[in-house]
Amino acid sequence: MAGPDSRVSGAGLPWVRVSPASVFPALEPLLPRVSKPVQYVGGELNAQSKEWDSVDVRWALMYPDAYEVGLPNQGVMILYEVLNERADALAERCYAVWPDLEALMREHGVPSFSLETHRPIGAFDLLGVSFSTELGYTNLLTTLDLAGIPLHARDRDESHPVVVAGGHAAFNPEPIANFVDVAALGDGEEVVGDITDVVKAWKAEGRPGGRAELLLRLSRTDGCYVPSLYEVSYGPDGMITGVAPTDERVPATVQKRTTSDLDEWPYPKAPLVPLAETVHERASVEIFRGCTRGCRFCQAGMITRPVRERSLEGIGAMVDSAVRASGFDEVGLLSLSSADHSEIAEITKGLADRYEGTNTSLSLPSTRVDAFNIDLANEISRNGRRSGLTFAPEGGSERIRRVINKMVSEEDLIRTVSEAFAQGWRQVKLYFMCGLPTEEDSDVLEIAGMAHRVIQAGRAASGHNDVRCTISIGGFVPKPHTPFQWAAQAHPEVVDARLRKLREAVNSNRKLGKNIGMRYHDGQPSLIEGLLARGDRRVGAVIERVWREGGRFDGWSEHFSYQRWIDAAAAELEPKGVDLAWFTTRERGGDEILPWDHLDSGLEKDWLWDDWQDALAGREQDDCRWTPCFDCGVCPSTGTDIEVGPSGTSLLPLTVVNPVGRELGA
Amino acid sequence: MARIRPGEAANPAPPTVQRIRVRFAKRGRLRFLSHRDVARSVERAVRRSGVPVSHSHGFSPHPRISWVGAAPTGSASEAEYFEIGLTRPLDPEVVRSALDAVLPDGLDILEAVVAGPPSLADRIDASSWSLELPGVEPAAARAAVTALLALDTLVVERVTPNGRRQVDVRAALVSASVTDGAGGSSDPEGNTGVTPEVAEPSGVCAILAAVVRQTTPAVRPDDVLGALDVVAGLKPPVPAKATRMAQGLLDDRGALADPLGPGRVTTQA
Numbered sequence: 001m002a003g004p005d006s007r008v009s010g011a012g013l014p015w016v017r018v019s020p021a022s023v024f025p026a027l028e029p030l031l032p033r034v035s036k037p038v039q040y041v042g043g044e045l046n047a048q049s050k051e052w053d054s055v056d057v058r059w060a061l062m063y064p065d066a067y068e069v070g071l072p073n074q075g076v077m078i079l080y081e082v083l084n085e086r087a088d089a090l091a092e093r094c095y096a097v098w099p100d101l102e103a104l105m106r107e108h109g110v111p112s113f114s115l116e117t118h119r120p121i122g123a124f125d126l127l128g129v130s131f132s133t134e135l136g137y138t139n140l141l142t143t144l145d146l147a148g149i150p151l152h153a154r155d156r157d158e159s160h161p162v163v164v165a166g167g168h169a170a171f172n173p174e175p176i177a178n179f180v181d182v183a184a185l186g187d188g189e190e191v192v193g194d195i196t197d198v199v200k201a202w203k204a205e206g207r208p209g210g211r212a213e214l215l216l217r218l219s220r221t222d223g224c225y226v227p228s229l230y231e232v233s234y235g236p237d238g239m240i241t242g243v244a245p246t247d248e249r250v251p252a253t254v255q256k257r258t259t260s261d262l263d264e265w266p267y268p269k270a271p272l273v274p275l276a277e278t279v280h281e282r283a284s285v286e287i288f289r290g291c292t293r294g295c296r297f298c299q300a301g302m303i304t305r306p307v308r309e310r311s312l313e314g315i316g317a318m319v320d321s322a323v324r325a326s327g328f329d330e331v332g333l334l335s336l337s338s339a340d341h342s343e344i345a346e347i348t349k350g351l352a353d354r355y356e357g358t359n360t361s362l363s364l365p366s367t368r369v370d371a372f373n374i375d376l377a378n379e380i381s382r383n384g385r386r387s388g389l390t391f392a393p394e395g396g397s398e399r400i401r402r403v404i405n406k407m408v409s410e411e412d413l414i415r416t417v418s419e420a421f422a423q424g425w426r427q428v429k430l431y432f433m434c435g436l437p438t439e440e441d442s443d444v445l446e447i448a449g450m451a452h453r454v455i456q457a458g459r460a461a462s463g464h465n466d467v468r469c470t471i472s473i474g475g476f477v478p479k480p481h482t483p484f485q486w487a488a489q490a491h492p493e494v495v496d497a498r499l500r501k502l503r504e505a506v507n508s509n510r511k512l513g514k515n516i517g518m519r520y521h522d523g524q525p526s527l528i529e530g531l532l533a534r535g536d537r538r539v540g541a542v543i544e545r546v547w548r549e550g551g552r553f554d555g556w557s558e559h560f561s562y563q564r565w566i567d568a569a570a571a572e573l574e575p576k577g578v579d580l581a582w583f584t585t586r587e588r589g590g591d592e593i594l595p596w597d598h599l600d601s602g603l604e605k606d607w608l609w610d611d612w613q614d615a616l617a618g619r620e621q622d623d624c625r626w627t628p629c630f631d632c633g634v635c636p637s638t639g640t641d642i643e644v645g646p647s648g649t650s651l652l653p654l655t656v657v658n659p660v661g662r663e664l665g666a
Numbered sequence: 667m668a669r670i671r672p673g674e675a676a677n678p679a680p681p682t683v684q685r686i687r688v689r690f691a692k693r694g695r696l697r698f699l700s701h702r703d704v705a706r707s708v709e710r711a712v713r714r715s716g717v718p719v720s721h722s723h724g725f726s727p728h729p730r731i732s733w734v735g736a737a738p739t740g741s742a743s744e745a746e747y748f749e750i751g752l753t754r755p756l757d758p759e760v761v762r763s764a765l766d767a768v769l770p771d772g773l774d775i776l777e778a779v780v781a782g783p784p785s786l787a788d789r790i791d792a793s794s795w796s797l798e799l800p801g802v803e804p805a806a807a808r809a810a811v812t813a814l815l816a817l818d819t820l821v822v823e824r825v826t827p828n829g830r831r832q833v834d835v836r837a838a839l840v841s842a843s844v845t846d847g848a849g850g851s852s853d854p855e856g857n858t859g860v861t862p863e864v865a866e867p868s869g870v871c872a873i874l875a876a877v878v879r880q881t882t883p884a885v886r887p888d889d890v891l892g893a894l895d896v897v898a899g900l901k902p903p904v905p906a907k908a909t910r911m912a913q914g915l916l917d918d919r920g921a922l923a924d925p926l927g928p929g930r931v932t933t934q935a
Contacts, residue, residue: 038699
């Protein structure tokens with residue numbers, strides 16, 4: 001059984017506050033005994049290690065998953081550069097250690113460490129943790145415990161780092177409210193600087209008022225939510241009856257941060273290049289942030305509004321910098337729906353021209369079928385590998401696509417894949433969700449018909465039978481700050497049964513079915529993700545119990561234990577009059593106080609409710625980039641506006657001979 | 667996903683006009699790189715460096731870089747080799763310094779020469795290793811080595827991803843000797859920017875030098891230590907640090923001929 005271990009050293013030892021020593025000499029003999037030791041040694045290209053004593057404020061930035069997943073994370077990379085550019089701050093990184101190394105660290109008393117200088121995490125002023133998914137929560141507890149940092153924020157004193165949660169999951173940090181000191185809402189570029197300023201000033205003044213004063217000051221910093229300064233009350237039925245600050249100086253609601261001009265924040269300039277193999281090996285450039293397509297299931301699209309595009313010139317400069325600094329041979333143009341950039345044709349043609357003959361490929365990881373065309377596809381594949389085309393219709397039936405407001409038509413899909421197959425593509429991947437609100441078996445079974453028609457169209461267009469369609473299906477998890485935040489999550493048994501029927505339907509026509517691959521995960525992890533996504537502070541005890549009983553790496557099927565979560569939820573929630581079903585498969589009412597109501601993503605709750613009612617009625621909502629504003633509330637509340645092109649700029653022509661590297665001899 | 671337009675070459679890449687052979691080191695904490703990690707890092711460094719590498723033809727062109735027997739993950743090396751094809755001739759020193767400038771510290775390009783026959787693989791049939799054994803008395807290590815050398819054969823078993831394999835360590839071992847390494851700096855490149863304050867568990871440290879013939883499966887430093895355990899019960903208290911010091915062709919006296927040696931002549935032209 002894992003738990004706090006007195007042999008683990010950390011804060012409180014005399015060397016922690018003055019130039020703490022590297023733990024590498026103690027770690028190094030353990031490395032030959034663990035799998036993939038290279039992930040723990042640091043030394044990556046573009047990693048930065050600044051002099052410890054040359055700065056005032058020191059951040060450890062963590063991505064709470066394995067190195068191979070965490071290293072390519074754009075959020076961490078951006079904050080890492082932004083902080084290290086400051087003369088008065090440094091940032092180092094850490095990732096979750098696998099259980100084999102965790103066991104050895106406990107046995108040998110090696111604390112959690114940073115990768116750059118292998119200093120103990122307990123010696124930093126701040127530990128910033130980026131949560132893309134809720135399934136990383138148990139890994140946070142491992143890192144805190146190995147660092148010697150008390151698991152519960154209330155047990156920490158001024159010698160311990162301030163634990164700051166960020167990322168999309170931080171928009172409902174209530175399940176981890178007991179473990180984090182601060183949740184930073186929204187875009188991170190500017191708030192990390194503000195937090196750094198607050199900590200710097202407090203330290204320079206001699207730490208007046210101790211940790212309590214520091215947390216109070218942080219609670220008054222825009223975008224920073226300090227859970228310990230809010231009290232949650234519950235009614236006899238288990239419902240939340242109120243959330244109120246415990247101090248009159250603390251704001252009643254916390255509004256997300258929004259970076260309005262992305263061109264002013266061209267990060268990462270020099271992306272980290274891993275030595276070990278990672279999940280994404282490419283130079284990624286975020287071409288715009290936010291999305292107003294209005295897909296009702298999509299938390300990212302809701303909480304990152306409004307749309308803010310980078311200019312053509314800004315994108316061109318970032319791609320140039322990233323390619324030269326990294327040596328990557330693939331450039332990913334990232335956003336929530338990359339083909340929607342108002343100048344995507346100019347971007348892709350300009351970059352394909354620039355990298356002609358250099359074996360540098362472009363990729364658009366997220367493209368909508370209705371924004372896609374073959375010219376775009378040809379530019380993307382001009383200089384590199386022609387991978388398959390991937391689209392996400394998300395719902396199998398026209399009806400369910402109206403419910404989720406993903407208004408792509410099957411005609412669009414069939415037309416696009418026909419053209420692609422005619423041009424030589426041989427494979428298309430389609431993404432769907434199962435367990436959507438109002439969904440019936442028939443909605444899911446229509447996925448089979450769509451896949452069959454893709455194969456038929458592909459064969460007709462290509463003139464031969466060798467075409468492939470892969471359908472990939474994920475379980476839907478309702479998320480906070482979306483119109484589906486009130487929805488009942490489908491039980492895993494329902495999802496699994498529908499997917500069994502779908503498989504039968506796909507294979508009912510063997511001539512077509514043999515060219516269709518089907519991938520899905522079982523529904524159980526989705527239910528736990530749902531508990532963590534829409535939970536309140538009472539769920540924290542479930543997380544802690546799961547962790548104490550060995551829960552680690554819950555996003556990995558080989559480590560995830562559904563039974564452990566079920567048992568822990570029963571033990572911790574039922575005495576409080578609620579249970580797993582109450583948090584997941586129960587539909588919420590319109591007047592219910594939701595655990596995240598005091599955290600402001602900019603969206604009006606009334607608008608979200610109306611959109612939820614529109615969903616139930618199967619009514620669509622247009623995109624405000626091309627149709628009039630529908631008053632979701634984001635622009636006025638964040639003081640921003642849609643930023644779309646044309647930007648009036650151009651991809652600057654490069655006057656150099658070699659667009660991917662140095663000039664020899666220069 | 668291949669698609670060929672009529673009348674168009676699949677990949678009109680410029681041909682290879684020169685091949686350069688390179689010796690490089692894998693040092694310090696970067697000794698934990700696997701061969702695949704090294705290969706990826708070098709390929710990216712080649713792009714950054716501006717060295718005009720040639721590419722294979724076809725739809726998924728790869729840079730023409732070929733490798734010979736990589737040191738195992740976790741072992742350092744002063745003598746790793748690759749060969750790179752260029753689309754225009756260059757002074758090998760220009761290539762060496764351009765690559766070294768863009769590689770992370772710990773992957774260090776040491777030497778480069780124009781390639782000539784015979785092939786790199788035909789210039790290497792043995793490796794010389796240095797194994798640091800902190801906490802092991804040199805006398806104990808010496809006794810174990812003597813016992814091993816007295817045998818004609820000694821087979822140890824290694825667990826690989828493909829199952830258990832038998833390797834005859836003694837048959838591959840050309841020579842072995844022990845020196846006293848106490849007091850010396852163990853790993854000048856292994857720092858992480860901070861002065862280590864944790865001392866070795868004890869002052870003693872044996873250093874084992876061994877020349878090992880290339881066999882299939884390859885005898886690794888761990889196998890040599892496994893053999894010393896079998897013959898004499900030698901068990902290092904902490905993992906040994908292995909460094910490949912040289913590779914080359916064994917001559918009559920058991921010394922290794924430099925694989926880049928004869929190639930140097932052509933660079934003088």
